[in-house]
Amino acid sequence: MYQAYVPQQQQRIQQLALRLLLRKHLVAVQGAELDDRLRLRIAGMAVVPILELGLDWYDRWQTLILYDGPFVAEHSWEDEFGIVHQEVSERSGEAWERGPVVLSLEDVWHSGRGDGYNVVIHELAHTLDMRDASANGAPPLHAGMDAAAWQRDMQAAWDDLAQRAELGQPLPVDEYALEDPAEFFAVLSETFFEQPAPLREAWPKVYGHLVGFYRQDRLRQR
Numbered sequence: 001m002y003q004a005y006v007p008q009q010q011q012r013i014q015q016l017a018l019r020l021l022l023r024k025h026l027v028a029v030q031g032a033e034l035d036d037r038l039r040l041r042i043a044g045m046a047v048v049p050i051l052e053l054g055l056d057w058y059d060r061w062q063t064l065i066l067y068d069g070p071f072v073a074e075h076s077w078e079d080e081f082g083i084v085h086q087e088v089s090e091r092s093g094e095a096w097e098r099g100p101v102v103l104s105l106e107d108v109w110h111s112g113r114g115d116g117y118n119v120v121i122h123e124l125a126h127t128l129d130m131r132d133a134s135a136n137g138a139p140p141l142h143a144g145m146d147a148a149a150w151q152r153d154m155q156a157a158w159d160d161l162a163q164r165a166e167l168g169q170p171l172p173v174d175e176y177a178l179e180d181p182a183e184f185f186a187v188l189s190e191t192f193f194e195q196p197a198p199l200r201e202a203w204p205k206v207y208g209h210l211v212g213f214y215r216q217d218r219l220r221q222r
């Protein structure tokens with residue numbers, strides 16, 4: 001439950017969640033069913049990242065589409081020889097620039113259970129990342145934040161994660177983070193809100209940058 005995030009701020013989360021539900025469309029498709037409780041649960045997780053930033057940070061998307069299970073994403077792309085390839089893959093969520101955010105209800109159900117996994121925060125972190133130009137692993141930083149330090153410390157954490165993964169060591173975040181810099185930021189964001197302590201222990205500087213960006217520190221709110 002989203003109540004687990006920031007116990008002292010439950011009321012603010014709930015109020016912001018209700019405001020989000022007034023502004024955005026939550027649409028269930030392909031047999032998915034949404035009741036008020038589930039809407040509130042999803043909205044409650046959705047507003048956690050922007051609790052101190054404000055709802056305007058989500059003004060690039062209006063609709064959240066919910067599938068029943070994992071959904072099948074179809075992408076076609078043309079290679080250098082002009083051959084069009086169809087790529088079909090199973091996804092738990094997807095976010096596009098200025099497009100709707102797509103989530104699988106099954107994965108929503110597994111989110112926010114305290115094991116670090118949260119597809120709602122993950123996909124919405126992508127939308128924050130995409131606010132400046134493209135999904136490049138860095139959202140627009142606030143005035144006073146050091147972009148060069150952000151870049152440097154993220155890179156160091158990336159290298160460390162890659163090394164740990166290669167050595168088969170325990171990982172502070174899901175290995176999926178190494179997919180690309182955008183996934184790195186999305187997975188870091190999930191972990192930042194779901195399992196902040198091991199993240200801070202592994203990469204204190206990265207943790208500090210995330211505190212600076214999200215303007216929250218769950219480890220201080222306890």
Ligand SMILES: [Zn+2]
Nearest residue numbers: 122126183186
């Ligand atoms: Zn992702």
